[in-house]
Amino acid sequence: MIIELNHVSWRREQRVLLQDISWQVKPGEHWALLGLNGSGKTTLLNIICGYIWPSEGSVEVLGERYGEVDLRELRKSIGWVSNSLQEKLYKTDRAQLVVISGKHATIGLYDKVQEEDLETARELMATIGCAHLWDREYGTCSQGEKQKLLIARALMARPRILILDEPCNGLDLFSRERLLESIDGLARQHDAPSLIYVTHHTEEILPVFGHALLLRRGEVFRSGSTGDVLTDGTLSRFFEAPVAVERHGDRYFVRAE
Known part of the structure; x- marks a missing residue:
């Protein structure tokens, strides 16, 4: 298994998160992890990455x-791309150096840059659709461009799992679609890592994410095939409010009833 959690619980003081x-x-699967704010998504990711230890269960x-x-x-x-990393990177670093720093998991580069690392950075930036940012100062890039650079940065270490933690947060409609197009291209590569796409917006869940896990108040509400999970009835119970799911081009759009 790529990830296997068995009866995992985590408590902090008297609160069960x-x-x-x-x-x-399983190998070859890409998953969407859907949950509202406070559902436990970040806690679950921290357990998967080994930053916190479960109170019960095995990982x-x-x-x-x-x-x-x-x-x-x-x-x-394990690569983990989150918005919190954006502001930690040095604004004056060149885009390709930000990408290469992912090989060493450092903020900034402190070793001599090898030609092979530059070549890998070129390939990854082209794959993610940000090759045009080469030699640009990181601080001059837009939010969407920074997200693409962070994904390319995570891929420098050749991870077998890539967690995309709300990557479209704060993006406008067009920047979001350009980023999702890049993620779709990455997921379809034969040597792509297993992708975990974390969101609370169903319309961001691309067809390549064939499985979905619904997390609510720290518990698995439902998991399985995306088409079976993202239905009117299931999501109405999940959100505890009546909703209708409309499919457009194999994407799922939810509206309140």
Whole structure:
């Protein structure tokens, strides 16, 4: 399994933030993780990446059981792209250097840049659709351009899992669609990592994300095939409000009834 969680719970003081989570991600699968703010998505990601330890249950990632593996080494196989990283990077760094820094998991570069790293950065920036940003100062890039650079940066380490944590947050309609197009292209590559796309907007869930996990108040509400999960009835119960799901081009748009 790429990810296998068995009856995972996590408590902080007297509060239960995750309750009895069981979830399997198989090789070749791309998943959408859908949940409203406060549903426990970030806590779940922190457990998967080994930054916090479950109060109960077991965690296996890439065939390695937590408690029996060096998590510092395992994390090198997991890329996590989140908005919080955007502001930590140096604004005056050139775009390609931001991408290359992902190889070392550092903020900024402190080693001599190798020609092979430059070539890899070129390839990744072309794959993600941001090759035109070469030699641009990071701080002059738009929000959408920064997100593309962060994805390319995460791919520098050749991860086997890539977590995209609300990557379209703060983007306008057109920037969002350009970014989603790049993600779609990445997911369709034969050597793509297993993608976990985290969102609270169903319309961002692309057809390549064939499976979906609904997380509500720290519990798995439903998981399975995306088409089976994103239905009027299931989402109305999930949101605790009547909604209608409309499909346009294999994308799911939800409106309140």
